[in-house]
């Protein structure tokens with residue numbers, strides 16, 4: 001907790017509840033969201049008219065924006081604001097490592113520190129404050145930020161010291177998560193074709209070696225009840241997997257599975273329904289021409 005005003009820009013499915021938890025822990029906030037701050041900001045927070053007003057009033061600014069190019073643009077606005085007092089930008093957006101490095105390098109020219117700090121745990125984790133946060137920052141910067149993180153991210157981890165390493169951790173996580181979602185859907189279809197009951201599959205695999213978050217959360221809580229309310233959009237899953245595959249190619253790292261997953265499942269779903277919740281993927285795993 002701090003007495004100093006903290007900035008928070010991007011109050012969507014993730015940033016909205018993260019800001020609520022930060023404020024509920026007693027941190028004074030100044031917030032901004034391009035789609036409407038008043039409807040999204042936590043109670044008691046100052047509503048800024050734009051990024052420049054946040055920059056003029058907050059030394060530490062959190063970003064939780066749709067993608068890397070937007071985060072880079074907003075970081076640029078914070079830097080260029082005429083009366084900016086920004087010292088640190090903490091970027092909880094999922095960008096690629098290259099985008100994070102570019103934002104870091106741009107801000108460094110103005111003496112502003114940058115930590116990439118993407119999150120995992122979905123909108124429900126954001127509401128509960130149980131997110132994992134994957135922070136890449138020099139030791140001293142992490143030590144400065146660490147006391148602020150627990151209300152938003154019970155599971156904050158200092159994963160590296162170089163800019164972009166937090167994003168790398170997040171992208172590999174989302175490859176695993178996207179694979180688990182698609183593979184579990186295919187396995188469910190197999191089970192159903194064998195006459196197995198879906199609830200029984202979930203109950204059994206939840207205590208077996210095939211256990212994953214699609215089995216323990218997405219299928220029982222969001223897919224079987226037909227709620228499809230994870231709060232994670234298909235366009236975001238596809239963006240993350242594309243960033244992962246592109247990074248693998250740049251590094252000459254193996255990407256057979258991730259590229260197939262992108263082409264056969266998430267890319268096709270993105271073409272058909274980009275704004276859907278990613279838990280609606282089931283039909284796209286059944287038949288590659290469906």
Ligand code: NAD
Pocket residue numbers: 009010011012013014015016032033034035036064065066067070074092093094095119120121122123230231232233236240
């Ligand atoms: P979202 O689309 O719900 O929220 C993004 C918010 O940013 C929106 O409210 C939008 O109005 C605002 N915004 C866009 N451009 C802006 C600008 N120039 N200035 C100010 N505000 C602007 O997205 P989300 O689901 O909250 O995801 C945010 C980030 O977190 C993404 O990078 C996503 O990949 C990542 N993420 C999402 C989830 C999830 O389950 N939704 C989980 C982990 C990580």
